[in-house]
Amino acid sequence: xxxxxxxxxxxxxxxxxxxxxxxxxxxxxxxxxxxxxxxxxxxxxxxxxxxxxxxxxxxxxxxxxxxxxxxxxxxxxxxxxxxxxxxxxxxxxxxxxxxxxxxxxxxxxxxxxxxxxxxxxxxxxxxxxxxxxxxxxxxxxxxxxxxxxxxxxxxxxxxxxxxxxxxxxxxxxxxxxxxxxxxxxxxxxxxxxxxxxxxxxxxxxxxxxxxxxxxxxxxxxxxxxxxx
Amino acid sequence: xxxxxxxxxxxxxxxxxxxxxxxxxxxxxxxxxxxxxxxxxxxxxxxxxxxxxxxxxxxxxxxxxxxxxxxxxxxxxxxxxxxxxxxxxxxxxxxxxxxxxxxxxxxxxxxxxxxxxxxxxxxxxxxxxxxxxxxxxxxxxxxxxxxxxxxxxxxxxxxxxxxxxxxxxxxxxxxxxxxxxxxxxxxxxxxxxxxxxxxxxxxxxxxxxxxxxxxxxxxxxxxxxxxxxxxxxxxxxxxxxxxxxxxxxxxxxxxxxxxxxxxxxxxxxxxxxxxxxxxxxxxxxxxxxxxxxxxxxxxxxxxxxxxxxxxxxxxxxxxxxxxxxxxxxxxxxxxxxxxxxxxxxxxxxxxxxxxxxxxxxxxxxxxxxxxxxxxxxxxxxxxxxxxxxxxxxxxxxxxxxxxxxxxxxxxxxxxxxxxxxxxxxxxxxxxxxxxx
Amino acid sequence: xxxxxxxxxxxxxxxxxxxxxxxxxxxxxxxxxxxxxxxxxxxxxxxxxxxxxxxxxxxxxxxxxxxxxxxxxxxxxxxxxxxxxxxxxxxxxxxxxxxxxxxxxxxxxxxxxxxxxxxxxxxxxxxxxxxxxxxxxxxxxxxxxxxxxxxxxxxxxxxxxxxxxxxxxxxxxxxxxxxxxxxxxxxxxxxxxxxxxxxxxxxxxxxxxxxxxxxxxxxxxxxxxxxxxxxxxxxxxxxxxxxxxxxxxxxxxxxxxxxxxxxxxxxxxxxxxxxxxxxxxxxxxxxxxxxxxxxxxxx
Numbered sequence: 001x002x003x004x005x006x007x008x009x010x011x012x013x014x015x016x017x018x019x020x021x022x023x024x025x026x027x028x029x030x031x032x033x034x035x036x037x038x039x040x041x042x043x044x045x046x047x048x049x050x051x052x053x054x055x056x057x058x059x060x061x062x063x064x065x066x067x068x069x070x071x072x073x074x075x076x077x078x079x080x081x082x083x084x085x086x087x088x089x090x091x092x093x094x095x096x097x098x099x100x101x102x103x104x105x106x107x108x109x110x111x112x113x114x115x116x117x118x119x120x121x122x123x124x125x126x127x128x129x130x131x132x133x134x135x136x137x138x139x140x141x142x143x144x145x146x147x148x149x150x151x152x153x154x155x156x157x158x159x160x161x162x163x164x165x166x167x168x169x170x171x172x173x174x175x176x177x178x179x180x181x182x183x184x185x186x187x188x189x190x191x192x193x194x195x196x197x198x199x200x201x202x203x204x205x206x207x208x209x210x211x212x213x214x215x216x217x218x219x220x221x222x223x224x225x226x227x228x
Numbered sequence: 229x230x231x232x233x234x235x236x237x238x239x240x241x242x243x244x245x246x247x248x249x250x251x252x253x254x255x256x257x258x259x260x261x262x263x264x265x266x267x268x269x270x271x272x273x274x275x276x277x278x279x280x281x282x283x284x285x286x287x288x289x290x291x292x293x294x295x296x297x298x299x300x301x302x303x304x305x306x307x308x309x310x311x312x313x314x315x316x317x318x319x320x321x322x323x324x325x326x327x328x329x330x331x332x333x334x335x336x337x338x339x340x341x342x343x344x345x346x347x348x349x350x351x352x353x354x355x356x357x358x359x360x361x362x363x364x365x366x367x368x369x370x371x372x373x374x375x376x377x378x379x380x381x382x383x384x385x386x387x388x389x390x391x392x393x394x395x396x397x398x399x400x401x402x403x404x405x406x407x408x409x410x411x412x413x414x415x416x417x418x419x420x421x422x423x424x425x426x427x428x429x430x431x432x433x434x435x436x437x438x439x440x441x442x443x444x445x446x447x448x449x450x451x452x453x454x455x456x457x458x459x460x461x462x463x464x465x466x467x468x469x470x471x472x473x474x475x476x477x478x479x480x481x482x483x484x485x486x487x488x489x490x491x492x493x494x495x496x497x498x499x500x501x502x503x504x505x506x507x508x509x510x511x512x513x514x515x516x517x518x519x520x521x522x523x524x525x526x527x528x529x530x531x532x533x534x535x536x537x538x539x540x541x542x543x544x545x546x547x548x549x550x551x552x553x554x555x556x557x558x559x560x561x562x563x564x565x566x567x568x569x570x571x572x573x574x575x576x577x578x579x580x581x582x583x584x585x586x587x588x589x590x591x592x593x594x595x596x597x598x599x600x601x602x603x604x605x606x607x608x609x610x611x612x613x614x615x616x617x618x619x620x621x622x623x624x625x626x627x628x629x630x631x632x633x634x635x636x637x638x639x640x641x642x643x644x645x646x647x648x649x650x651x652x653x654x655x656x657x658x659x660x661x662x663x664x
Numbered sequence: 665x666x667x668x669x670x671x672x673x674x675x676x677x678x679x680x681x682x683x684x685x686x687x688x689x690x691x692x693x694x695x696x697x698x699x700x701x702x703x704x705x706x707x708x709x710x711x712x713x714x715x716x717x718x719x720x721x722x723x724x725x726x727x728x729x730x731x732x733x734x735x736x737x738x739x740x741x742x743x744x745x746x747x748x749x750x751x752x753x754x755x756x757x758x759x760x761x762x763x764x765x766x767x768x769x770x771x772x773x774x775x776x777x778x779x780x781x782x783x784x785x786x787x788x789x790x791x792x793x794x795x796x797x798x799x800x801x802x803x804x805x806x807x808x809x810x811x812x813x814x815x816x817x818x819x820x821x822x823x824x825x826x827x828x829x830x831x832x833x834x835x836x837x838x839x840x841x842x843x844x845x846x847x848x849x850x851x852x853x854x855x856x857x858x859x860x861x862x863x864x865x866x867x868x869x870x871x872x873x874x875x876x877x878x879x880x881x882x883x884x885x886x887x888x889x890x891x892x893x894x895x896x897x898x899x900x901x902x903x904x905x906x907x908x909x910x911x912x913x914x915x916x917x918x919x920x921x922x923x924x925x926x927x928x929x930x931x932x933x934x935x936x937x938x939x940x941x942x943x944x945x946x947x948x949x950x951x952x953x954x955x956x957x958x959x960x961x962x963x
Contacts, residue, residue, distance in 0.1 A: 098919065
């Protein structure tokens with residue numbers, strides 16, 4: 001285990017060390033980062049299958065643009081956790097602030113607690129599993145990937161959604177423009193089961209409802225004037 | 229013909245009548261490409277005070293007049309060294325075809341300057357073609373990949389664009405081919421609305437944190453630019469500096485777009501002329517002029533425009549539309565295809581249709597063939613060389629051994645509007661309307 | 665564009681340590697607002713009913729002389745305690761009489777705050793320097809609100825610094841940017857008799873609340889009304905004698921975070937401002953919802 005203490009090292013040095021080690025020959029792939037104290041941009045831009053644990057609460061953009069690495073935040077994560085993740089896993093044991101996994105292209109983001117507003121905004125292929133609830137405007141303009149919410153969804157859920165798939169076990173305060181409930185077929189139950197398993201969250205996949213695009217806003221037309 | 233009976237209305241000239249009737253039939257705003265068509269005060273309204281007796285000119289072609297500029301000296305470990313102060317502005321693959329991107333890349337590289345990606349990410353061809361490539365980080369984040377950030381020579385955080393400050397892009401369905409759709413993770417053929425705001429930050433305080441993140445990901449190597457459409461330019465420049473930008477890109481309202489609502493193109497933003505002055509004032513107020521570099525774009529066409537922008541205090545300029553025109557945009561060739569679009573060479577703004585008659589703003593393989601990337605590169609190189617020579621010529625005439633030594637005091641204005649906006653005196657007077 | 669922090673102490677035993685707990689919170693928000701800083705401290709001295717913090721650009725201003733004059737004119741004792749460029753005036757005269765007297769006799773002296781418990785200190789400069797200048801770290805009290813400012817569209821001045829006093833014992837701090845403040849300012853000036861010292865959008869929000877409260881709204885009602893009348897992006901924290909209230913605009917982009925333990929409630933623009941509060945690891949932490957008024961305190 002490599003220990004990097006943010007009380008004694010700057011964020012810049014911690015990230016540099018992680019980037020340098022990825023290019024080097026260090027055989028110990030385990031890292032722990034101590035005393036994050038809400039600092040920003042911790043463990044960002046990793047591109048190697050390291051296992052990084054942040055022991056405490058992180059600020060904005062923790063684990064952002066991750067590739068291959070597994071980043072665990074033992075605490076709460078600030079704005080834009082795992083922003084634009086490409087692959088690998090980012091796991092938040094507490095709650096996540098707004099824009100979690102924004103524009104994520106791939107990989108898995110797990111939030112054990114609640115996620116705030118705009119969870120999965122403009123997601124582009126990432127899988128997101130939230131143990132708790134998500135805030136307003138979640139999955140706004142979501143393009144691709146899966147969002148599984150074990151709790152409730154806030155207002156305007158899935159507004160202007162493209163082809164992402166949304167699954168919610170609890171209630172949805174309101175659906176956004178062009179987002180509709182869809183039939184939960186056996187293959188969807190299987191998909192949710194797989195995602196819950198990968199996330200290590202125990203829930204009955206059959207209890208979820210599915211939401212997706214009505215595809216009515218894909219082209220500009222006068223009939224949609226009410227939405228513009 | 230009795231002229232009184234055929235007099236056009238100034239309020240309702242034929243193009244306005246046509247637009248009213250188009251709106252009445254379609255019920256939707258008009259989306260088009262290119263930049264503002266209305267007349268605005270420009271660099272044309274400024275002239276240089278060449279040297280004679282009080283000042284001494286440099287000999288053309290003989291006496292040195294340098295044009296190099298370094299961008300990103302504030303924080304970046306690897307600033308960009310440009311041989312000429314003219315760069316190619318951000319234009320996406322998707323808006324442009326692959327041949328056009330390649331031609332711009334090779335042409336700019338031959339002159340030692342940079343090109344810029346656009347929405348939809350970086351293509352392999354583009355990276356290979358451009359020796360210096362600026363990577364745009366846009367609200368939509370289509371095709372945004374950290375490997376591409378690491379491959380770039382600089383990163384441009386786009387908060388806005390001159391053609392549509394406050395708006396996002398619109399790539400219409402006819403241009404969303406399989407490759408473009410795949411690069412943007414979108415269904416083929418949809419009308420694609422890009423976001424107007426970043427999904428994970430708003431305002432300068434968050435921008436500072438965003439810039440920090442981008443630096444951390446790229447080990448503090450790359451210069452970070454912040455691009456804004458010209459509106460509240462003084463405030464925006466100051467805030468981008470406070471947020472930690474290495475360079476500021478100001479795009480005036482004449483700047484082009486591949487597709488947006490005409491009301492955006494014509495009715496939002498301020499011209500490049502006052503925007504440069506305001507940006508320089510902001511930098512000076514913060515004592516950051518030359519420390520944070522200023523790149524201006526929007527309607528730069530000639531070496532005169534370049535020299536005047538530099539004289540007002542810009543470190544470099546960026547060209548978009550003009551570089552496409554170098555590639556034959558609006559050239560009088562394939563005229564029947566212009567006519568099929570309902571337009572003619574010189575008036576075309578049909579970038580949004582994907583049916584570019586000269587093969588630039590298209591994804592159609594047949595149309596794309598009309599632009600030979602090698603010939604195109606040669607034309608871009610020639611055009612950039614001409615702009616540079618013109619800019620040097622003007623600088624030498626004003627007695628400068630480096631184009632950056634041009635000053636506002638080397639110019640006067642021919643119109644009151646330009647005098648007020650550029651804050652230089654009206655020719656033959658000491659009067660700056662609005663200032664003195 | 666700014667950083668906001670607020671700390672309300674539920675446990676009276678912590679009251680002597682208010683400044684000590686509060687200062688690191690505000691210091692963490694320096695990068696969000698390096699231009700100026702302001703602090704509102706609530707502490708009940710018990711001695712007099714009214715308290716005003718006042719500011720003079722003259723560092724050697726004779727506050728004792730002013731206190732004697734106003735005391736004589738109003739027929740009741742007034743004391744003055746200098747705190748750097750500010751002073752605290754205390755009296756049993758009403759804040760309205762004190763304010764009116766100052767306006768008549770010393771138009772260049774600016775009232776930063778008025779009330780029974782509220783004191784506001786603000787200056788241009790880095791937050792740590794501002795807090796040092798006023799000795800905030802040693803202050804006791806029940807709660808405090810602070811603000812670090814990155815000036816967006818108006819000048820970097822003491823007048824433009826937050827918090828803005830909006831009525832007796834009320835003050836407002838703002839993070840965001842209002843988009844309709846020019847017309848609203850004009851309306852408030854013309855129809856509500858409000859006066860303005862700056863071009864700052866936040867001052868308009870403060871004046872709006874002052875006007876609504878004067879018209880008889882409760883603070884919650886005034887904030888609810890503001891959701892309709894104030895356009896743009898904002899997170900407001902409003903200090904009251906009893907505690908504070910928080911509201912975000914319906915789009916709610918500007919970040920805000922709250923935390924609560926048995927001992928305290930806190931708000932900040934970012935978590936890092938809360939990171940050193942005692943017991944924060946076990947605190948309940950959440951983000952205020954859009955268009956929802958939250959209130960804490962003894963009320």
